[in-house]
Amino acid sequence: MTLQEFDTGLLTWGSNLDRWPDDIRSTARRLIATDPEAHSLWQEAARFDTMLGTASSVEMSESAVVAKVQAALETRREGSALWHLLPIRQLIGFGTLAGASGAAAAILVPAGANTGALLTLALGGGLQ
Amino acid sequence: MARIDPDDDDALLKAAGEGSQTAFNRLVQRHAPRLHAVAQRYGCTSADADEIVQDVFWRVWKHSSKWQPGAARASTWLYRLAVNRTIDSRRATGRRPEDPIEEGQDFQDHTATVEQVLDDQQQLKAMRSAISRLPDRQRLAIILSTQQEKSNFEIAEILGISEGAVEQLLVRARRTLRESYRSLT
Numbered sequence: 016m017t018l019q020e021f022d023t024g025l026l027t028w029g030s031n032l033d034r035w036p037d038d039i040r041s042t043a044r045r046l047i048a049t050d051p052e053a054h055s056l057w058q059e060a061a062r063f064d065t066m067l068g069t070a071s072s073v074e075m076s077e078s079a080v081v082a083k084v085q086a087a088l089e090t091r092r093e094g095s096a097l098w099h100l101l102p103i104r105q106l107i108g109f110g111t112l113a114g115a116s117g118a119a120a121a122i123l124v125p126a127g128a129n130t131g132a133l134l135t136l137a138l139g140g141g142l143q
Numbered sequence: 144m145a146r147i148d149p150d151d152d153d154a155l156l157k158a159a160g161e162g163s164q165t166a167f168n169r170l171v172q173r174h175a176p177r178l179h180a181v182a183q184r185y186g187c188t189s190a191d192a193d194e195i196v197q198d199v200f201w202r203v204w205k206h207s208s209k210w211q212p213g214a215a216r217a218s219t220w221l222y223r224l225a226v227n228r229t230i231d232s233r234r235a236t237g238r239r240p241e242d243p244i245e246e247g248q249d250f251q252d253h254t255a256t257v258e259q260v261l262d263d264q265q266q267l268k269a270m271r272s273a274i275s276r277l278p279d280r281q282r283l284a285i286i287l288s289t290q291q292e293k294s295n296f297e298i299a300e301i302l303g304i305s306e307g308a309v310e311q312l313l314v315r316a317r318r319t320l321r322e323s324y325r326s327l328t
Contacts, residue, residue, distance in 0.1 A: 071290035
């Protein structure tokens with residue numbers, strides 16, 4: 016293993032040699048033990064990995080995250096259950112009425128009319 | 144029902160798919176903080192990370208019965224859902240904060256001088272900033288490798304790319320970050 020290959024290994028798998036592939040781990044260990052330059056590279060990589068690990072970490076309250084997720088899921092489940100309780104025929108009926116009202120308004124309402132008010136009237140009438 | 148190993152994600156997900164609320168809650172306990180950390184370090188705010196993790200587990204709750212043991216490991220599936228949802232979230236907001244998280248774990252060397260502590264804090268801040276500037280895939284690969292201690296093989300499964308491609312991402316990411324690190328020391 017050349018120094019260049021060793022350096023690429025450090026960039027690929029990091030300074031913890033236990034994470035290196037089995038077939039090159041022992042070669043890397045030998046290089047660290049016999050080559051002062053490799054040893055120096057490895058020591059620098061270990062310091063760099065420590066810094067990288069700290070920089071990548073996020074401080075948080077794990078229990079707070081879990082509690083928040085569980086509470087949100089409970090709310091979603093309740094909402095989902097309520098949705099399923101609504102009678103499907105009423106939902107279809109409402110959709111049909113709303114669609115028909117909209118189509119009628121589009122055909123009958125003259126240009127420049129107060130479409131918002133008319134639409135409100137049409138939808139209100141459809142719901143009665 | 145047979146007793147489930149509380150640390151066996153595959154068994155927990157299978158049981159959740161069969162309707163076990165206890166197994167599902169255990170999955171949330173085990174993985175919600177980790178997925179939250181990935182989203183945050185990727186650049187999401189804490190509030191966005193909350194939403195991402197909730198969405199992931201909502202999907203898991205709804206679709207866990209469809210998960211097949213042997214196709215992909217449960218934890219890989221969870222991370223894949225979280226990573227995809229995180230990328231979508233960042234695309235939607237279009238933000239790329241320089242360093243979204245000011246709070247964070249600090250060095251705990253109580254023997255250090257004030258100057259040393261300040262130096263360490265500055266290095267940490269610069270390093271986080273350097274991580275946040277990495278291209279998306281490199282950033283994800285380095286977060287999964289260093290923060291989550293995933294193997295390159297696992298990262299490849301989560302990102303849906305080859306192990307060789309992951310190695311290239313990590314080499315590029317570490318090279319860039321090492322340059323930043325060397326300029327600080």
